[in-house]
Amino acid sequence: MLTESEILRYSRHLLLEDVGEIGQQKLKNAKVLIIGMGGLGSPAAMYLAAAGVGTLVIADFDQLEVSNLQRQIGYQTADTGSDKVKLMKQRLNSINPEIIVRCINRKMDAEQLSLELMMVNLVLDCTDNMHSRHLINAACVQAKASLIVGAAMRFEGQLIFFDHNQSDAACYHCLFPKSEEQVLNCSNSGVIGPVVGTIGTMQALEAIKYILGLPSGIKNRLKLFDGKTLDWQTFTVTKDPNCSVCGQKK
């Protein structure tokens, strides 16, 4: 049952056939882990908090730097030097005091990650490096946790959903095998704020749809976003039976 204040707050959801009171209750009951509170994590967390996702677990171990503010729109200049998760928890609770926000203020190893995965319905990978992405992917495959991956750099974005609940789910390693090769991230290549914001916003949209039980357009489908032309390209990813992370032959 929604309270009177919730009915008022979520009235624009309640008007939607795809949400309604039942959907809003699903959002309220949902627990989502968002890893990385940067340019992807800021809008993702803020939209999910506003939408009334009942429990948000936010993870990051960085302090806010002035160079973050060009794209990480959840933060204020006066807050530089403070822990991002603490700042974001305040921000999320001021957007929506009806929800619970829990902070993880340290780098998670595989063991802690797998414990955290047991307590949530869904994971958003909003990290900024390949090492974390592969660590999160492997833990989600093992825990059969649903994972929405976003990434952005320069004017480009990437978005994909791996529903590890399902046996046909591909994984991040099927798509981008782990390697020691140098890959591009925001600090070595730069990024335009609205591009990373677009991808983080899409992660929130897909999270809401997943919680509501609506079909996803990015399940095993990689979306590439071109911020210059505003074109989206779609590629199908099939589970690689030889994948060392999710395949049978691991």
Next chain:
Amino acid sequence: MNVIVNGNIFEIAPNSRIEGLLKSLDKPLNGSALAVNGEIISRTKWAEYRLCEGDNISLFQAIAGG
């Protein structure tokens, strides 16, 4: 035969495999993924996968940033 690589027509020997195409492209493959006609071909299949005339190939890099 001709294939399309990231929008550009590219001539390769008939029956070429993905690995052969990549060698002749001489491009860095740092954390790259490759799709043929909209389907990602996993790296473990690059050595055996044969390309066909007119195949539309997309080659792009993983992005880690966020």
